[in-house]
Amino acid sequence: MQPPRVLSIAGSDSGGGAGIQADIKTITVLGGYAMTAICALTAQDTTGVHAVLPIDPAMVAAQIDACVNDIGVDAVKIGMLGSPEIAAVVADRLEKLVVPIVFDPVMISTSGAALADTATIAAFERLMAIATLTTPNVPELQALGGDPAMRARSVAYIAKGGDADGPDVIDRLIMPGEPDRAWTAPRIVTRHTHGTGCTMSSAIATFLASGASIVEAVEDAREFVRAAMLAAPGFGAGHGPLGHHAVR
Template sequence: MNVVLTIAGSDSSGGAGIQADLKTFEAFGVFGCSALTVLTAQNTTGVTSISEISFSFVKEQIEAVLKDFDVKAIKIGMLFSNEIIDTVREIIKDLDIPIIFDPVFISKAGSKLLNDDAVENLKTLFEYSTIITPNLFEAKALFDYDTLNEESIKKIQELPCRVVIKNDKVTKDEEVLSLDTLFENKEKRVFYTKLIDTTNTHGTGCSFSSAITANIALGKSIEESIKISKDFIYNAVKNAPNIGHGMGPIAHKKGL
């Protein structure tokens, strides 16, 4: 069985973070290991408290997994602090393993999840990443991204890794579609699914990047992994269990 590792924060409500990653890995038939960076007290209505894990213990978790398993791909999510970012960078810079980096620092609602001084530090991980998966808010903060801004697109095309920008939307033939855009060198490719009008979207970003991780570990190409992952998220939202009083979690099951 192929083994993958997620380095991310914990969501006590089970819909996002490490919990979403492991559920997604299970859905695709890969074995998921984890290294926790932060603990959160949260539910579908929001985060009430965050407790950071020491960077030294984050390092010990990652090294323990890498020492014992032949890890085929690594997903990186919420890193929270400069110390953890530095620790993770020192480990991955010498690895020959696909790295899928979800630069989690602004939520879909626009809430900041990282100190300003650490946002620039996130960029130091790009050269060691196979692909990064920012949402629209994060892409705006990182590259001043705008679909009509040629300078921001040029910045993305000059990065040392691929970039897929998620959570955009477009109207086509009077139908609203969910749009993700892949930038790879000078090429651009878009991936569409129908946009579902729902509040059950908690953890979609985490699950999307972990689905890409699982599929790359299974030997799929970047483009194929993104397409499979986007379809997976569409069905996960469509079949969400509709629980909680806020932004509900999705259904982490393949083939729904």
């Protein structure tokens, strides 16, 4: 049986904890075949993002075309894009696909570095419209207008609660025409949280590519992220990476 083919369209994290690198690890550990379209290079480690170099939009489009036209794709994960021009070209390509698309609207890294400007955030509208599921964290949801604005867009999204306060983490799934769902779990107190959002979105994409429903994919992805946090190898002086390798 062939593995599900998952294309990650995102930025590279030189430290290996987030971005394309976290996506490849997640997709592979979960039994998928990982492909990539790199949108930006970063000089990044557990203490922060030290430099960012967006890729030419035409090159991003060429990477997507190469994967889709030859190997094929069963699901797509979108992460850091780097510029409004890249966001536009990604939307152009994905509007032609009929596969699950998970959009992680990356705006701020775990260390606090801004990874999307105002124009890029404005370009997210097209991507949210075509995505099967959008996965904002607390500050990203606020930047997108909060729950009222997201509900008005009539898009499916999961409001991740890892950045909220309190002893528990509450993740809320909102899908047009269906009752809201929520998952609550005790907060894992750790500094090793780098790449949790990337891991969550790429795990959801992999489960969707395998035929899971959105609810099933979210449930399984949450458990995978929590297990990877508990298996963190302890690297770095800041927000350390997860232990993808030790799960499953």
